[in-house]
Amino acid sequence: MPKMYLRRMATGQKGVVCHVAARGELGRRIRDMGLVPGTPLEVQGRAPLKDPVAVKLRDFTLTLRNNEADVIEVEVEDRP
Amino acid sequence: MKENLVALAGNPNSGKTSLFNAITGARQHVANYPGVTVERKEGFARLNGHELHLVDLPGTYSLTAYSIEELVARDVLILERPRAVVNIVDASNLERNLYLTVQLLELGIPIVVALNMMDVAEGRGIEIDAYQLARKLDVPVVPTVGRTGAGREELLRAAAEVAEGGGSRPPLNISYGPDIDPELSRMEARITSAGFLTDLHPARWTALKYFESDEEVVKRGKAADPALSAELERTVQRVAEHLRKTLDTYPEAVIADHRYGFIAALLKSGVVTRKHASDRLYVSDRIDRVVTNRFFGPIITAVILYALYTFSFTTSKVPVGWLESGFSALKGLFESLLPPGHLRSLITEGIIDGVGGVLGFVPIIIFMFLGIAILEDSGYLARAAFMLDRVFRIFGLHGSSLMAYIVGGGIAGGCGVPGVMATRTLRSSRERLATILTVPLMNCGAKLPVYALLIGAFFVEHEARMMLLLTVISWLMAFLVSKLLRSTLLQGPSTPFLLELPPYRLPTLRGILIHTWERAWLYIRKAGTILLAVSVIFWALMNFPELPESETARFDSKREAIVLDLPEELRAAALAGGLSSEETPEHLSEVRGQLLAVDREEAQAALRYSIAGRAGTFLEPATQWCGFDWRTNVALVGGFAAKEMVVSVLGTAYSMGEVDPEEDAPLRERLARDPAWSPLVAFTLILFCMLYVPCVVSVVCLAREAGSWKWGLFSAVFNTMLAFLVAVLVYQGGRLMGLGV
Numbered sequence: 001m002p003k004m005y006l007r008r009m010a011t012g013q014k015g016v017v018c019h020v021a022a023r024g025e026l027g028r029r030i031r032d033m034g035l036v037p038g039t040p041l042e043v044q045g046r047a048p049l050k051d052p053v054a055v056k057l058r059d060f061t062l063t064l065r066n067n068e069a070d071v072i073e074v075e076v077e078d079r080p
Numbered sequence: 081m082k083e084n085l086v087a088l089a090g091n092p093n094s095g096k097t098s099l100f101n102a103i104t105g106a107r108q109h110v111a112n113y114p115g116v117t118v119e120r121k122e123g124f125a126r127l128n129g130h131e132l133h134l135v136d137l138p139g140t141y142s143l144t145a146y147s148i149e150e151l152v153a154r155d156v157l158i159l160e161r162p163r164a165v166v167n168i169v170d171a172s173n174l175e176r177n178l179y180l181t182v183q184l185l186e187l188g189i190p191i192v193v194a195l196n197m198m199d200v201a202e203g204r205g206i207e208i209d210a211y212q213l214a215r216k217l218d219v220p221v222v223p224t225v226g227r228t229g230a231g232r233e234e235l236l237r238a239a240a241e242v243a244e245g246g247g248s249r250p251p252l253n254i255s256y257g258p259d260i261d262p263e264l265s266r267m268e269a270r271i272t273s274a275g276f277l278t279d280l281h282p283a284r285w286t287a288l289k290y291f292e293s294d295e296e297v298v299k300r301g302k303a304a305d306p307a308l309s310a311e312l313e314r315t316v317q318r319v320a321e322h323l324r325k326t327l328d329t330y331p332e333a334v335i336a337d338h339r340y341g342f343i344a345a346l347l348k349s350g351v352v353t354r355k356h357a358s359d360r361l362y363v364s365d366r367i368d369r370v371v372t373n374r375f376f377g378p379i380i381t382a383v384i385l386y387a388l389y390t391f392s393f394t395t396s397k398v399p400v401g402w403l404e405s406g407f408s409a410l411k412g413l414f415e416s417l418l419p420p421g422h423l424r425s426l427i428t429e430g431i432i433d434g435v436g437g438v439l440g441f442v443p444i445i446i447f448m449f450l451g452i453a454i455l456e457d458s459g460y461l462a463r464a465a466f467m468l469d470r471v472f473r474i475f476g477l478h479g480s481s482l483m484a485y486i487v488g489g490g491i492a493g494g495c496g497v498p499g500v501m502a503t504r505t506l507r508s509s510r511e512r513l514a515t516i517l518t519v520p521l522m523n524c525g526a527k528l529p530v531y532a533l534l535i536g537a538f539f540v541e542h543e544a545r546m547m548l549l550l551t552v553i554s555w556l557m558a559f560l561v562s563k564l565l566r567s568t569l570l571q572g573p574s575t576p577f578l579l580e581l582p583p584y585r586l587p588t589l590r591g592i593l594i595h596t597w598e599r600a601w602l603y604i605r606k607a608g609t610i611l612l613a614v615s616v617i618f619w620a621l622m623n624f625p626e627l628p629e630s631e632t633a634r635f636d637s638k639r640e641a642i643v644l645d646l647p648e649e650l651r652a653a654a655l656a657g658g659l660s661s662e663e664t665p666e667h668l669s670e671v672r673g674q675l676l677a678v679d680r681e682e683a684q685a686a687l688r689y690s691i692a693g694r695a696g697t698f699l700e701p702a703t704q705w706c707g708f709d710w711r712t713n714v715a716l717v718g719g720f721a722a723k724e725m726v727v728s729v730l731g732t733a734y735s736m737g738e739v740d741p742e743e744d745a746p747l748r749e750r751l752a753r754d755p756a757w758s759p760l761v762a763f764t765l766i767l768f769c770m771l772y773v774p775c776v777v778s779v780v781c782l783a784r785e786a787g788s789w790k791w792g793l794f795s796a797v798f799n800t801m802l803a804f805l806v807a808v809l810v811y812q813g814g815r816l817m818g819l820g821v
Contacts, residue, residue, distance in 0.1 A: 023330065025146060029576040031336040032142040034176040038340075044365065048374045049470035052577060059173045059206075061365070061581040063466045065473070068576060 004076055006043075006069035007053070014042045015076035022071040034058045035072060084133050086239050087156055089184060090168030091177050092139035093459075093582035095196045098591050099168055099226035100136045103236065110598045118152045119598075127236045132243070135162070141176075143183040145296040147507065154296075157189060158280055163243035165191045166235065171201035171208055171223070172583070174352060178343045185217070188251030188282045192238045193221045194231070200583065204362060205355030212351045227588055251282045256338045260291060260331060263319050267312055276308050277301060290316050291331040364583040368463070377467050384460065385486050392447035399443035407436035422623075430619030435612055439604075446600045448487055448498040453595040455483075456505060457587035462579055469577060475559040476566025476574065478511035485515075485558065489522035491551065496520045496778040500785050501599060508575030514565050516786050517795055518558040520774035523550055526723035529741035530769045533727050534762040536744070537752040538820075554770055561802070614776045618721045621692045622729075627685060635682040642674045680735040687732050692717045706768065706807035707761040716768065722775050759820035764811045772803035 003018060017039045020030055034057060035041075041057040051066040090096040101108075104123025113120050121136040137156055138149035145151045157165065167184055169177035184191050195210055214221035220238040224231030255261055267287035272278065277286050277300060289297035290312045301309040316331065323329050370376055411428045418424040455461045461483060469479030481503070482490075488499025499519040506512040523531070531550060539546050566572075626632075643651045646668070654671060687693045688710065696713030703713055711733035718729035727741040734750055751757050773796040774782065783792025814820055 020333070023332075026576045027333065028142075028144055028146055029578050031333065032144070032146075032179065033578055033580070034179065034340065036333075036337050036340050038337075038344075045368070045372060046374075047372065047467045047470060048377050051470045052466060052579075054368075054372070054466065054581060056365070058175045059204075060176065060583075061368075063462075063577070063579045063581055065469065065577045068578065 001075045001077065003073055006041075006055070006064075006072040006074055007066045009043045009074060009076060011043050011045050013076055014040065015074035016040050017072060018075045019073040020071060021073065022068075026068065026071065030064075030068070030072070033062055035062070041074065084131060084243060085160060085162040086132050086134050086243060087160075087162040087165045088134060088136045088168060089153060089157075089165050089180065090137075090139060090194075090196075091141055091170065091173075091180060093580060094139065094168045094170040094173075094177060095226035096136065096139055096168045097595075098588060099194060099196060099224060099232075100134065101591055101594055102226055102229035102232055104134055108594070108598075110601075113152050118148055120152075125236055127233075127240050130240060132236065132240060135160075140180065142180060143187070144292065145294055148509065149507070151296065157184075157187060162189070164239045164245075165189050166194055166239050167191045168194045168196050168224075168226075171195045171198050172204055172206060174201075174206075174208065175340075175343055175347060178346075179339060181217070182252065182254070182339050182342060185219070185252035186254075186282075186288065187285055188248055190242045190245055190249045191219050192235065192242050193217065193219055194235050195221055195223045196226050198223045198231075199225050199227075207353040207355070209351050209353075212349075213346075216346050216349070216351065251284060253284065254338060254342045256288075256291075256335050259319060259323055259326075260334060263315055264288065264291070267315060270308065270311070274305065274308050276305055287312070288335065291319070292335060293332065362583065364459075364581075367584055368581070371460075372463055372467055377463075381464050381467060384455070384464075386491070388448075388451040388455065388486075392444060392451050396443040396447045400440055403436065403440055403443070407432055407439075425623065426616070426619060429623075430616045431612065433615065433619075435615070442600060442604060444495050445498045445501070446596055448495070448502075449596045449599050450592065452483060452487070452502055452505075453592045454587050457585065457591055457595070459582045459584045461505060462581050465579060466581060473574065475563045476511065476514055476570070477559075477562055478506055478508055478515070478574075478577070479579075480506045481511065481515040484519050485522060485555075488519035489524035489527075490555065494522060494524055495526075496522065496524045496774055497781050499524075500778060500781045503785060504599075510566065510570045510572050511575060513786055513791070514562045514570050516782055517565060517791065517798075518562045520778050520782065520795065520799065521554050521558040521561065521771060523554050523770060524723070526775065527769055529724045529744070530719075530726045531766055533730075533741075533744045533748055533751075534766050537748040537757075538759040538762040550766065550770065553767070557771060557802075557806075614780075615721065618718070618776075621695075622687065622690050622718065624690060627682070627689050631685060631689075632682070635678055635685075638678050639675060642671060642678070646671060677735070680732075683732050684735040687714060687729075702804075706764050706804065706811045707758075708765065708768075708807075709756060712765060716772065719769065720773055720776060722777075723769065726769060760811060760814040763820060764807045764814070767810055768803045768807045770803075771806060772800045773797075774799065 001015075004015075009015065017035055017037050019037060020027065020035060022030055039057055041055050044054040044056045044061060046053050047063075052063045053066060053069050054061055054063045056062075088096055088100055100121065100123065103125050107125075108121055108123040110119055110121050112118065118138050123134045123136070125132045125134060135156060137153040140147070140150045140153050143150060143154050143157075145154065156162070165184060167181050169181060181191070181193060193213070195208060195213070198208075201208060208223075210221045210223050220242065222231055222235045222238050224235055256264065264284065264287050267290065268284045270276075271283040271286050276283070277297075280300070286297060286301070290301070293316070298309065298313070301312070320331050323331060323334060327334075371380055411432050414424065414427050414432070418427065452461070455464075461480070464482060465479030467479070468482050472479055472481050483505060484499050484502040486494065486499075487502045488494050488496045496519055499522065500516050503512050503515045503519070506515060531547070535543055535546050639655055643654045646654060650668075654668075654675065688697065692714050693710065695717055696710040699713045700708075700710050703709075708716070711730065714733055715726045715729040719726040724741045727744055727747070730751075731744075731747050734747065734754075751762075773779070779792045779796055782795055783789050786792070
């Protein structure tokens with residue numbers, strides 16, 4: 001399956017987190033919210049100005065800024 | 081260890097607060113943790129004659145020391161040692177919620193899991209086997225529904241039973257993988273034999289925190305045993321180096337992965353059954369398709385904000401009116417009871433006006449918070465923050481800053497006090513502080529009478545355009561100041577956003593009322609006491625020192641000269657102000673007018689002679705750069721007590737008598753005629769009023785919310801300097817270009 005960063009994923013696209021390249025506070029916060037390798041997710045939508053992005057994972061919706069989505073690499077399914 | 085202390089821990093949005101309300105009812109006590117603006121809620125519950133003392137920990141996703149909330153929650157767990165912890169988990173979002181549970185178990189605290197929001201989970205077709213969960217975690221699990229209070233009794237009974245056990249249990253040992261496990265065991269043994277921090281937490285947990293490079297624990301360790309602490313850090317470094325080389329990762333991430341792995345394995349083994357495929361759209365998601373839609377989203381936000389705003393300000397008008405008439409009746413009572421003099425003036429103008437001013441805010445605060453509580457509890461606030469974050473982030477703010485700005489007067493006519501308090505919904509500290517400090521730049525309701533006076537006098541044809549311009553200017557200034565602060569004093573990367581959009585929920589009336597009352601009461605208690613003192617000080621500044629006797633004698637003789645023509649029996653009455661319009665014949669009205677003019681002249685002289693007046697005169701050399709004379713200065717000093725006072729003090733300073741801010745026509749005409757005034761001066765004064773020191777009430781609230789008096793002082797000094805700078809630039813620039821002179 002192709003890999004891409006969460007920021008580049010299209011609305012409705014699904015995938016599984018494969019790598020989180022953040023340390024420190026951001027890395028910790030991302031893990032606290034359950035975005036760890038192996039987590040399936042789906043891009044739910046974007047804010048009116050295309051940033052932040054809303055992601056559905058583990059039964060809840062998480063929103064993160066594009067620059068935060070940049071550290072999350074996802075193995076994506078083919079476009080729906 | 082407190083006798084029957086039971087702590088409530090859980091994720092934000094897990095329904096923790098409503099469960100806490102259901103358990104303790106109205107028997108709550110809210111305060112702040114010392115030194116931080118995190119609320120500490122306590123309450124009591126009775127069970128079979130035993131009383132449980134409950135403390136509601138701030139909602140957290142984890143127990144790292146990353147945010148103030150987490151630090152506070154962890155400190156309560158470690159230092160106060162509750163007998164039991166009720167861990168509230170959202171059954172409809174079990175996997176992520178159990179991450180905190182695992183961390184609580186690692187800490188070796190006896191817990192009871194409240195499997196909350198079972199109704200939501202059922203609605204989503206998620207079935208949870210509470211018995212299996214309890215067996216696998218080896219803790220009691222009680223299904224609950226916080227909104228209805230279902231499961232409350234069972235939960236309390238389970239908590240009481242656990243509390244009997246004495247406050248500790250063997251910590252949960254899970255595997256963190258082949259790289260960490262052996263080292264962890266070795267470190268654990270070293271820590272145990274050295275008795276290193278073992279009075280505070282289990283040895284394995286301490287070792288784990290060293291692996292997670294937890295600043296707080298490492299700091300504590302360094303203080304307790306520097307040598308051992310350094311040894312542990314070396315071990316961790318070695319493992320970290322190895323992990324980096326072999327797997328391109330680091331210990332903290334590995335540990336988190338294993339925690340989630342433990343949870344996933346646990347849930348897969350028969351705890352959770354799903355009726356539907358997991359990618360089914362929930363009701364919330366469908367609502368969000370519209371509510372956060374690129375086109376409709378912003379429109380809906382605008383409508384909701386406008387509604388909130390109209391609701392709180394129109395609804396609060398009635399109770400504000402009651403309070404006002406109540407206070408003026410009280411004032412009248414004291415005026416009729418006491419002879420004229422210092423005591424009467426102190427009680428009526430100092431104390432009653434001051435306290436009235438403070439309490440006058442209460443209805444606005446209550447209704448504003450009622451509205452915000454509804455938006456917050458329903459889940460809408462998170463959506464608004466999500467949609468607008470991009471704009472606010474440019475200026476170093478956060479999507480959630482919007483609410484504070486709007487409440488503070490973002491669309492003209494809010495109030496800075498609830499605005500500053502509304503920043504409590506912001507969790508990132510730098511962004512929150514920047515918001516707190518810039519909210520007072522908005523055009524609050526108290527600035528409007530000043531604008532109305534000056535616009536009415538000088539820009540009467542452009543009223544609407546002028547108001548729009550002022551609104552734009554105040555947002556612009558707030559954004560610029562925030563940007564300035566965030567690149568200087570509050571410098572630092574923006575706090576990670578990562579905001580959860582909780583499912584939409586119908587808020588409960590009880591929850592909202594409790595929420596609102598807490599905040600209103602906090603305001604009344606704190607602001608009330610400080611403000612009483614401040615109002616008395618202001619009263620003194622405006623009234624002392626009094627005119628010297630020679631001066632008062634001069635005014636007395638003027639009055640006597642006026643009444644000289646009157647028949648003897650009327651003179652005394654006239655001097656005592658006893659010539660009322662109904663009783664006095666036509667020809668006496670002229671005398672009455674003359675007497676009034678002398679009174680006003682005396683009031684003006686007295687004002688100029690007072691400390692405030694002298695300050696105004698003293699400041700003239702500086703303020704002439706922005707076109708203000710002593711009269712304007714003293715009015716601005718008065719405006720520090722409450723912005724609308726600028727109007728009434730200007731009235732006194734122009735010998736117009738005390739001008740009611742609502743009825744300013746004579747003063748307006750007077751200013752329009754005055755050669756010292758011009759549209760340019762008026763515009764400069766408007767800008768000055770917008771930007772300079774927030775009113776006392778705001779400063780008090782601001783200092784409290786920012787957590788330090790220094791910020792209150794900073795805001796007072798910085799805003800005044802900013803206002804002065806802007807005023808000088810505008811006035812001098814305008815004069816150079818010949819605009820509105």
